[in-house]
Amino acid sequence: MKKLKICFIGIKGGISTTLIAGIFKSIQENRRPGGLLTDTALFHGCDLCDMTDFEFGGFDIRGIDLYKSALENDQNNILNIRYNEELRERLEAIPVYKGIITNGGKTISDIADEGFTDDRPQMADMVDEVRSVLREFKGDDDCIVVNVASTERFMKTNKCHSSLERFEQGIRENSSELTPGQLYAYAAFMENIPYINFTPSICCDIPALFELAEKRKVPFAGKDGKTGETLVKTVLADLFFVRNLKVNMWYGTNILGNLDGKILDDSMHKSSKIESKKNVLKSCLGYETDTQVRIDYMKHSGDNKVAWDYIHFSGFCGANMTLTFSWFGIDSFLAAPLVVDLIRLVNLAQKRGEYGIQKQLSVFFKSPVGVQVHSLVRQYDMLKEWVEQK
Ligand SMILES: NC(=O)c1ccc[n+]([C@@H]2O[C@H](COP(=O)([O-])OP(=O)(O)OC[C@H]3O[C@@H](n4cnc5c(N)ncnc54)[C@H](O)[C@@H]3O)[C@@H](O)[C@H]2O)c1
Numbered sequence: 001m002k003k004l005k006i007c008f009i010g011i012k013g014g015i016s017t018t019l020i021a022g023i024f025k026s027i028q029e030n031r032r033p034g035g036l037l038t039d040t041a042l043f044h045g046c047d048l049c050d051m052t053d054f055e056f057g058g059f060d061i062r063g064i065d066l067y068k069s070a071l072e073n074d075q076n077n078i079l080n081i082r083y084n085e086e087l088r089e090r091l092e093a094i095p096v097y098k099g100i101i102t103n104g105g106k107t108i109s110d111i112a113d114e115g116f117t118d119d120r121p122q123m124a125d126m127v128d129e130v131r132s133v134l135r136e137f138k139g140d141d142d143c144i145v146v147n148v149a150s151t152e153r154f155m156k157t158n159k160c161h162s163s164l165e166r167f168e169q170g171i172r173e174n175s176s177e178l179t180p181g182q183l184y185a186y187a188a189f190m191e192n193i194p195y196i197n198f199t200p201s202i203c204c205d206i207p208a209l210f211e212l213a214e215k216r217k218v219p220f221a222g223k224d225g226k227t228g229e230t231l232v233k234t235v236l237a238d239l240f241f242v243r244n245l246k247v248n249m250w251y252g253t254n255i256l257g258n259l260d261g262k263i264l265d266d267s268m269h270k271s272s273k274i275e276s277k278k279n280v281l282k283s284c285l286g287y288e289t290d291t292q293v294r295i296d297y298m299k300h301s302g303d304n305k306v307a308w309d310y311i312h313f314s315g316f317c318g319a320n321m322t323l324t325f326s327w328f329g330i331d332s333f334l335a336a337p338l339v340v341d342l343i344r345l346v347n348l349a350q351k352r353g354e355y356g357i358q359k360q361l362s363v364f365f366k367s368p369v370g371v372q373v374h375s376l377v378r379q380y381d382m383l384k385e386w387v388e389q390k
Contacts, residue, residue, distance in 0.1 A: 003141040004049045004347055007134060007193075009184050010149030011058025011096055014258055014303055014332035015198065017070035019339055021079045023051045024090050035337035038344045042387055047351055048344045049142070057137050059099040059130075059149075059184070063113035067091040073258075075302050076330060097133050100126050100180045105153030107266040111259070123174045123183070130187035138193060142350070144343055145188040145195045147222075148335075150263040152179050152201035154271035160208075164215070167208035185209050189218050194346045197222030198339060200275070205369045210356070217355040219346055224366040226376075227334035229254055229293075229307035230280055232327055234376045237284030240313060241375075247285055248320075249312040253294040257301035258331060265297035279367065280374040305331045338364050360386035 008016040026033040038048055062069075067088050071081050081087055098118045101109050118126045137143065160170035160177040167186065170178050181203035188195045189204075189212045197203040197220070204213065204220045213220050226234070229252055240247050256264075264270045274293055282288055307327040314320050342364055349358050362368030363379035373379055 002053075003055045004053045004343070005055050005057065005138055005141050005143040006343060007137055007143060007145045007188075008056070008058030009099065009145065009147040009181070010060060011056070011094070012060040012062055012064060012066055012069040013148055013150070014073045014260065015148040015335045015339060016058065016146075017066065017073045017091075018079070018332035019336040020056050020094070021070045021074065021081055021087060021091065022333075022336055023054060023340070024087050025079055025084070027052060028084075028086060033337065033340070035333075036341055037337075038341045042384060046348060046387060049347050051340065054343075055141070057095040057097070059097045059133075061099040061101055061108070061112040061117045063116050065092070066094055066096060073303065073332060076304070078330075078333065095137070098129075099149070100130065100183055102126070102180065102183075103176055103178060104150075104180045105266070105268055107263050107269055108150050108152065111150070111263070121174075123171050123178065127171055127183055127187050130184060131191055134187060134191045134193055138191065142347060143191075143193045144346055145184060145193055146339060146343065147181055147184060147195065147197045147199050147201070147203060148339065149181065149199060149201075150260065151199050151269050152181055153266070153268035154275060155179060155202060157202060157206050161206035162208065164208045164211040167206075167212075179203075182206065182209065185220070186212065189213050189216050189220075192216050192218055194218055194350055195220045195222075196339070196342050196346055198225045198335070198342070200224040200367065214356050219349045219355050219358050221342060221346055221358045221361045222365060222367075222369050225335050225338050226364060226366045227331065227338060228305055228329050229309065229327055230366045231376065232307070232325060233309070234280055234284060234374050234379075236311075236323070236325070237281055238375050238377060241285055243315075245313045245315045245321075247281070247289045247311060247313045250281060250289055250291045250309065251311075252292070252307060252309040253296065254305060254307045255296050255298050255301050256303070256305040256331060257297060257299040258303045260331070261295070261297040261301075262299075264295050270295055275367075283372055283374040303331050303333075305329050 311323045362371040
């Protein structure tokens with residue numbers, strides 16, 4: 001029986017450790033983890049892998065051990081990891097490899113620990129190393145690379161990204177334009193392994209990697225998981241659209257205090273997230289509105305994210321009205337089931353012989369690559385159609 005090997009980029013982070021510990025605990029307690037879209041009736045009869053088939057490994061750049069990181073990340077003690085010896089043993093047995101930080105941005109280099117990154121001078125050697133790790137990790141099983149690493153600094157796409165030939169030339173020349181997320185994606189595609197980009201970083205959404213994914217016939221999906229404020233926004237925006245209520249202003253602010261928030265506190269990295277969040281309203285409403293999105297790092301908040309949105313809208317005879325909402329979500333626990341769904345569905349797409357960008361998975365993302373539709377309900381319909389067509 002084939003396993004499904006899952007290789008996380010950023011395996012010591014909040015999302016990975018929550019997902020892994022949450023799955024181990026659910027298996028231990030013989031129950032479903034909850035919150036999985038792929039556990040609903042729509043997917044009955046689909047050839048989906050189960051969480052008992054998962055095996056984990058991944059890359060990171062920090063020295064903290066995986067078990068300790070899982071303990072720290074479960075700050076609300078939902079998983080009760082500390083007193084679970086079996087869980088500890090399983091977490092400690094997971095292989096962790098040295099990550100790449102070249103060109104990821106100073107704030108990411110600052111959290112990296114000496115001896116836990118690949119610091120060879122040649123980019124080509126780093127890529128070869130990632131490829132050989134992936135090859136060995138995969139063996140004869142199915143495998144998926146999932147990028148849940150810290151958000152990289154915002155970078156415009158350029159010449160190096162424009163074709164596979166130029167990308168490979170960039171690797172040979174140690175180009176400062178190629179980022180870790182892109183190099184991991186390149187390595188995965190070269191090993192015929194699908195890639196999920198859950199981060200807002202620009203990874204496989206460049207022509208060079210589109211080309212490689214098509215050439216190698218590998219599926220990929222991205223980007224930036226839709227778990228919180230944007231999720232609510234893409235439902236409420238439909239409400240205004242369907243009632244033809246004019247949105248005059250939409251202000252949204254997010255407060256978080258986890259490691260993700262700390263990285264996003266650097267304006268170069270925050271831009272990647274803001275870019276990813278800001279496009280949704282125009283697509284849902286059909287017009288530009290006066291909008292602002294803020295993200296603030298407040299350490300005390302930890303993984304308990306707060307979003308507060310304040311909306312001005314007008315209707316019949318110009319009557320002005322207001323809507324506000326507050327969202328209190330535990331970031332990693334919102335993200336983990338989405339990542340599990342994505343893993344199962346990208347694996348299903350590969351089994352169905354599909355490759356390239358998986359547009360039907362846009363319902364999971366803030367910035368779905370290659371899709372202009374942001375309405376949650378319309379995105380769900382796209383997924384439903386894909387599931388039912390086979
Ligand atoms: N609800 C959510 O939590 C959510 C939603 C959408 C998107 N995201 C994105 O998902 C990503 C992960 O979120 P998180 O909360 O788990 O973050 P985190 O900060 O807890 O974890 C990130 C991990 O990546 C590691 N890392 C950083 N750069 C790396 C590299 N180049 N190679 C290997 N490892 C590297 C870090 O050491 C850390 O362990 C972030 O980019 C975040 O913006 C999160």
